[in-house]
Amino acid sequence: MLRSLLQRGAVTTNRVILRSICSTSMANSRFEYVKSYEHADILQKNCWIVVRIDGKGFHKFCDVHNFLKPNDERGLNLMNLAAVHVLQEFNEIVLAYGQSDEYSFIFRRDTSVYNRRRDKLISYVGSLFTSAYIFNWRTIFQDTLELKYPPVFDSRAVLYPTDQNLRDYMSWRQADVHINNLYNTSFWNLVASGLTNAEAEERLRGTLSSDKNEILFKEFNINYNNVPVMFRKGTTLMRKKVKLTNDKKLSLIVPIFEDMIDDAFWTRHSEILSGKSDSADCYELGDTKEHVLIRYQIEKHNKRRPGAEVSL
Ligand SMILES: Nc1nc2c(ncn2[C@@H]2O[C@H](COP(=O)(O)OP(=O)(O)OP(=O)(O)O)[C@@H](O)[C@H]2O)c(=O)[nH]1
Numbered sequence: 486m487l488r489s490l491l492q493r494g495a496v497t498t499n500r501v502i503l504r505s506i507c508s509t510s511m512a513n514s515r516f517e518y519v520k521s522y523e524h525a526d527i528l529q530k531n532c533w534i535v536v537r538i539d540g541k542g543f544h545k546f547c548d549v550h551n552f553l554k555p556n557d558e559r560g561l562n563l564m565n566l567a568a569v570h571v572l573q574e575f576n577e578i579v580l581a582y583g584q585s586d587e588y589s590f591i592f593r594r595d596t597s598v599y600n601r602r603r604d605k606l607i608s609y610v611g612s613l614f615t616s617a618y619i620f621n622w623r624t625i626f627q628d629t630l631e632l633k634y635p636p637v638f639d640s641r642a643v644l645y646p647t648d649q650n651l652r653d654y655m656s657w658r659q660a661d662v663h664i665n666n667l668y669n670t671s672f673w674n675l676v677a678s679g680l681t682n683a684e685a686e687e688r689l690r691g692t693l694s695s696d697k698n699e700i701l702f703k704e705f706n707i708n709y710n711n712v713p714v715m716f717r718k719g720t721t722l723m724r725k726k727v728k729l730t731n732d733k734k735l736s737l738i739v740p741i742f743e744d745m746i747d748d749a750f751w752t753r754h755s756e757i758l759s760g761k762s763d764s765a766d767c768y769e770l771g772d773t774k775e776h777v778l779i780r781y782q783i784e785k786h787n788k789r790r791p792g793a794e795v796s797l
């Protein structure tokens with residue numbers, strides 16, 4: 486019957502029916518065995534899962550978009566906003582940390598999200614982060630800067646079996662910010678003062694942190710401790726309950742700029758490792774009340790509930 490329909494040059498609708506008959510029969514065909522070649526890589530139980538994304542070729546991406554050197558607050562907040570979307574999608578993320586063109590997302594050690602399938606987790610996180618980065622471009626830059634080409638992020642999952650391993654991982658990423666930012670701040674100030682890139686590089690070769698602090702202070706009147714904290718420490722994101730003006734509480738993803746190498750961080754935010762948060766606890770936003778991430782979430786919340794708007 487199929488052949489005769491084909492030979493008669495069936496009309497378009499018949500072709501559509503034919504195509505669907507063919508594909509249905511192929512689904513249960515001798516070809517189906519290839520599915521058995523698929524392999525689910527299940528992430529080891531009882532380990533912290535860290536999914537880290539990193540911008541591909543962001544050196545060029547930041548240059549092409551004229552991002553300020555060494556830190557562009559708008560670019561960093563766009564990364565932060567994209568990360569907020571990832572946390573909103575995955576309740577199982579207890580902590581996220583971002584700096585430069587990278588973000589780490591920490592999934593609860595007992596999470597069973599997507600049966601801990603590596604492929605699902607890294608591809609969903611990487612793809613949601615990328616689409617949210619593009620989606621929010623105008624939220625951050627409005628009409629001042631055009632997105633010139635699509636940004637790309639890679640994504641990987643790393644497992645940490647102990648709490649100490651996780652803490653060391655976070656410390657490693659935060660120490661990286663400190664080393665890079667102190668170097669880059671010194672480097673770009675030297676260049677701005679008239680040195681070529683090669684001369685600035687030569688000037689900083691073999692210097693210690695204290696030398697760079699001194700160069701900044703003596704030559705450029707910059708006290709490194711007064712450089713914005715987001716540039717020096719990176720951004721930590723956590724879910725916290727915050728108090729509203731009507732004394733009710735709202736769960737928000739808040740930006741925190743604290744030293745994670747310090748024990749005090751893990752005591753202050755003990756829910757990260759214990760998994761237990763005290764429902765009576767309320768987080769004080771302090772200076773971050775007006776932060777773009779907080780404003781964004783409050784505006785979204787209010788748009789969804791006309792007539793029941795909230796404020797901080
Ligand atoms: N101007 C500027 N550049 C930034 C900023 N944040 C990140 N970058 C750039 O992004 C780079 C990130 O480092 P890498 O991830 O090692 O470099 P990459 O070019 O993305 O290379 P791959 O990740 O290997 O693809 C930095 O070296 C900077 O060049 C920023 O706020 N301003």
Ligand SMILES: [Mg+2]
Nearest residue numbers: 539540541586
């Ligand atoms: Mg990169």
